[in-house]
Amino acid sequence: MNEIVGATVSRAEVEDLLYREADLLDSWRLDDWLKLLTDDAAYYVPPNDKPDADPRFALFTIADDMVRLRERIIRLKDPNCHAEYPLSRTRRLISNVRITGVDGDVIAVVANFIVHRFRHNDLQRVFVGHYRYKLRRQGGQLKIAERRAILDAEELGLLGSVSFIL
Amino acid sequence: MNYQPSSHDFVVENREQKTFFVNREVFVSADVLEREQRAVFDHCWIYVGHASELKNPGDFKTRPVAGRPIIFCRDREGAVHALINCCRHRGALVCREREGNARQFYCMYHGWTYHPDGRLKSVPGADAYGAAFDTGEMGLVAVPRLEAYRDFYFANFDRDAVDLGSYLGGAKEYIDLVVDQSPSGKMQIVSGTQEYDIRANWKLLVENSVDDYHLISTHSTWLNYMRNSGVNVTPPKGELLPTRGFGRDLGNGHLTTDNPNYRGRPVARWISVYGEDAKADIDAIRNELVSRLGSARAARVADTNRNLCIFPNLVINDGSSVTVRHFYPIAPDRMHVTAWALGPVEETEAQRARRLHAFLTFYGPGGFATPDDVAALEAAQLGFAAWREVPWSDLSRGMAKAPDQQLATDEGHLRVFWRKWSELMGARV
Ligand code: FES
Ligand SMILES: [Fe+2]
Numbered sequence: 386m387n388e389i390v391g392a393t394v395s396r397a398e399v400e401d402l403l404y405r406e407a408d409l410l411d412s413w414r415l416d417d418w419l420k421l422l423t424d425d426a427a428y429y430v431p432p433n434d435k436p437d438a439d440p441r442f443a444l445f446t447i448a449d450d451m452v453r454l455r456e457r458i459i460r461l462k463d464p465n466c467h468a469e470y471p472l473s474r475t476r477r478l479i480s481n482v483r484i485t486g487v488d489g490d491v492i493a494v495v496a497n498f499i500v501h502r503f504r505h506n507d508l509q510r511v512f513v514g515h516y517r518y519k520l521r522r523q524g525g526q527l528k529i530a531e532r533r534a535i536l537d538a539e540e541l542g543l544l545g546s547v548s549f550i551l
Numbered sequence: 552m553n554y555q556p557s558s559h560d561f562v563v564e565n566r567e568q569k570t571f572f573v574n575r576e577v578f579v580s581a582d583v584l585e586r587e588q589r590a591v592f593d594h595c596w597i598y599v600g601h602a603s604e605l606k607n608p609g610d611f612k613t614r615p616v617a618g619r620p621i622i623f624c625r626d627r628e629g630a631v632h633a634l635i636n637c638c639r640h641r642g643a644l645v646c647r648e649r650e651g652n653a654r655q656f657y658c659m660y661h662g663w664t665y666h667p668d669g670r671l672k673s674v675p676g677a678d679a680y681g682a683a684f685d686t687g688e689m690g691l692v693a694v695p696r697l698e699a700y701r702d703f704y705f706a707n708f709d710r711d712a713v714d715l716g717s718y719l720g721g722a723k724e725y726i727d728l729v730v731d732q733s734p735s736g737k738m739q740i741v742s743g744t745q746e747y748d749i750r751a752n753w754k755l756l757v758e759n760s761v762d763d764y765h766l767i768s769t770h771s772t773w774l775n776y777m778r779n780s781g782v783n784v785t786p787p788k789g790e791l792l793p794t795r796g797f798g799r800d801l802g803n804g805h806l807t808t809d810n811p812n813y814r815g816r817p818v819a820r821w822i823s824v825y826g827e828d829a830k831a832d833i834d835a836i837r838n839e840l841v842s843r844l845g846s847a848r849a850a851r852v853a854d855t856n857r858n859l860c861i862f863p864n865l866v867i868n869d870g871s872s873v874t875v876r877h878f879y880p881i882a883p884d885r886m887h888v889t890a891w892a893l894g895p896v897e898e899t900e901a902q903r904a905r906r907l908h909a910f911l912t913f914y915g916p917g918g919f920a921t922p923d924d925v926a927a928l929e930a931a932q933l934g935f936a937a938w939r940e941v942p943w944s945d946l947s948r949g950m951a952k953a954p955d956q957q958l959a960t961d962e963g964h965l966r967v968f969w970r971k972w973s974e975l976m977g978a979r980v
Contacts (some may be wrong), residue, residue: 412851422879431743434649435742438909441904441907443741444892445743448908454775455953459776460772463775465772466772467769468926513574540747545925546747546926549577
């Protein structure tokens with residue numbers, strides 16, 4: 386059931402959420418970032434060769450339910466997470482934010498991203514693509530129920546691992 | 552005093568002193584890489600793809616094999632080919648897509664077309680060629696040899712190579728342990744490909760794929776995850792790993808680990824990560840195995856984990872899930888890795904989802920383990936910049952013990968790879 390978009394959420398409110406998320410991720414405040422998510426949230430990075438695939442049938446790069454996402458954060462905060470120790474420096478640019486639909490209490494949002502990643506002793510890597518979000522209001526707060534980071538690269542190649550939160 | 556060798560060979564083994572060294576020049580030298588491409592990759596059976604990737608007549612995948620651009624395809628009659636993707640006219644790729652279904656391959660440069668079995672189909676303005684021009688001879692060139700074992704296709708660029716079955720030798724038994732997980736003996740590559748580069752020498756990934764010595768230090772965050780999820784991963788006193796597994800020499804440079812399972816298996820050993828409601832399903836899979844294979848063989852399939860390396864560059868890891876991955880050097884300090892998930896064709900949606908979930912927790916560029924392997928390999932490669940000053944890697948773990956006592960945390964199975972590599976490469980100078 387599509388309702389009038391402006392009635393439930395404004396683009397400015399969505400942008401505020403996405404910019405806040407980008408800031409928390411870039412500054413590695415991962416516990417605070419988790420608070421932006423609903424308790425049943427999911428985080429997906431589809432395979433580069435099948436960007437529209439379904440995680441039940443296709444091998445993704447990342448397909449986390451909330452249980453594994455919490456474990457991923459535990460791992461990322463551990464100095465024995467060698468792929469992210471020392472931590473990458475990332476800088477995210479989010480743009481072209483669009484509300485693409487509202488279905489019941491779910492707000493669909495699309496945004497473009499460029500994530501620059503820098504590491505000591507390593508290449509500078511640039512992850513380019515778009516996000517597809519499902520947002521839901523919970524206790525008055527706009528929250529992330531699903532985020533899908535879809536890379537434009539044909540293969541990961543020199544992007545290497547997606548060991549940080551993309 | 553003279554622990555390390557003064558020899559100039561790449562691989563120096565001293566069975567009396569129980570020492571085994573690899574000179575780090577083999578990881579950094581462009582000259583060594585050039586020799587490997589000729590002496591190793593042009594004479595061994597190199598993995599091309601799996602039959603399940605080509606379901607229908609006309610299906611194709613393009614991918615490099617031993618550095619050559621290859622079209623892996625099924626023709627209109629159903630036969631599988633590995634054609635060199637290089638136009639007979641003046642050399643352009645005749646297929647520039649990753650995958651698809653083709654009635655013909657069309658070279659966009661001057662418009663020559665080829666049948667899916669490689670035969671030349673048409674040449675625009677054919678009347679401009681002389682009488683000797685023979686369209687029957689001008690089809691796409693097939694790889695010199697293409698053979699399959701249980702749906703795994705391999706190419707050999709050496710026309711005189713031994714047949715694939717003889718080449719695989721003892722590795723066949725370990726491929727069987729994977730394929731026998733399917734009631735019909737049919738496995739399939741799951742859609743979705745993980746392709747990533749590692750900035751390290753390709754041989755480091757051979758070592759890493761079968762090396763259980765690194766588990767505790769490199770993968771402690773994965774072990775934490777397992778522990779947090781209720782799986783017992785605490786090693787018994789005096790052991791490095793939760794269970795005591797072995798490293799095995801399978802002949803011809805092939806090798807494997809063979810470990811009692813502790814990490815769960817989609818076929819078929821339940822762990823708490825799968826959830827209570829998966830218990831009955833795992834039991835049913837197990838019962839099917841027992842009724843088809845007998846209880847001893849079912850236990851062999853379901854209660855062990857095996858990381859198998861087919862010399863030189865194919866790894867089939869039957870661990871938390873099954874991954875097929877191959878890799879090829881594009882520079883001494885860089886390799887391209889391609890990895891897939893493999894599962895029985897009969898799997899239900901819930902079983903397939905469980906397999907993929909288990910895969911992603913450990914394997915791949917977003918897993919809880921593989922990115923740390925990549926970090927380890929890249930750290931080693933950076934260290935090798937000092938190969939002249941610190942020339943030797945030590946691979947002697949376990950040498951003081953009998954051959955049948957080589958643990959998966961020893962390096963006996965890694966030495967199998969290096970002996971074969973050394974034999975093919977010959978002396979250093
Ligand atoms: S190069 Fe293919 S038609 Fe000329
Ligand atoms: Fe590892």
